[in-house]
Amino acid sequence: MNAPMAGEYAALATVAVHRWNGASGHSQYDDVAEEVPVALEYNGIAHAVMLASPTDLEDFALGFSLSEGIIADRSELYDCDVMPGPDGIRVALRIAAARLAALKDRRRNLTGRTGCGLCGTESLQHAVRIPPMVSSSACFSAAELEAAFRQMESMQRLQHRTGATHAAAWLGPGAAIEHVREDVGRHNALDKLLGALASRRADFSRGAVLVTSRASYEMVQKAATLGIGMLAAVSAPTALAVRLAETAGISLAGFVRRQGHVVYAHGHRITQP
Known part of the structure; x- marks a missing residue:
């Protein structure tokens, strides 16, 4: 295994594995995410x-x-x-x-x-911290939202190499993915994205956050704290996340896949065909 030297850390390491496919197997090297x-x-x-x-x-x-x-x-x-x-x-x-x-x-x-x-x-x-009500002008069509998830998937370089990381992406007002951050932790990926946006003084009220995980309470809370009006996830939300999204005025969508999604709160920011 190629491990980082003391004081040096890379995003991934290469390990020796024995890969099996049914009854046949062979030795090779594989990339794994660092934690x-x-x-x-x-x-x-x-x-x-x-x-x-x-x-x-x-x-x-x-x-x-x-x-x-x-x-x-x-x-x-x-x-x-x-x-x-x-x-x-x-x-x-x-x-x-x-x-x-x-x-x-x-x-x-x-x-x-x-x-x-x-x-x-x-x-x-x-x-449970209750953030103030969000005021957001963000609005995207269902087709733009689903296309954005496909674009984000193509930009997940670490996930493509390791299969072990989550991603959070920013869908800007032009309906294109502007930033993607990856991490082994879904909360961490979101915080990295929020930090990248804040360092560039992005207008949080004009875009949406996309995540490759479930939409937990804390994901909604983090978005609301920064005034983000839309959170879309590839998986499901929790009931607490839905209640917080309703209270904070966040448009919450889950199961955003090809040709479909589920709106859980404030669907007025997602225009349907």
């Missing part, structure tokens, strides 16, 4: 350790900070240093003092967020 501990520190204080793909980590740090409400605007993130080490990657962020004080008050430990959106949350009060 690396990534520690987020705010002003020198450890906040969360995530298992993530070691790519686009500046985008990830900014997107996570925004979608979790740690900062309200990219201008409140003063600095971001990505520092690989033998045990993982440390991302040191420097944020506004007022935001750090609010973060200390929350006292949240979010270890292991690739699998569960609420792992480590200390109380029921912190478990």
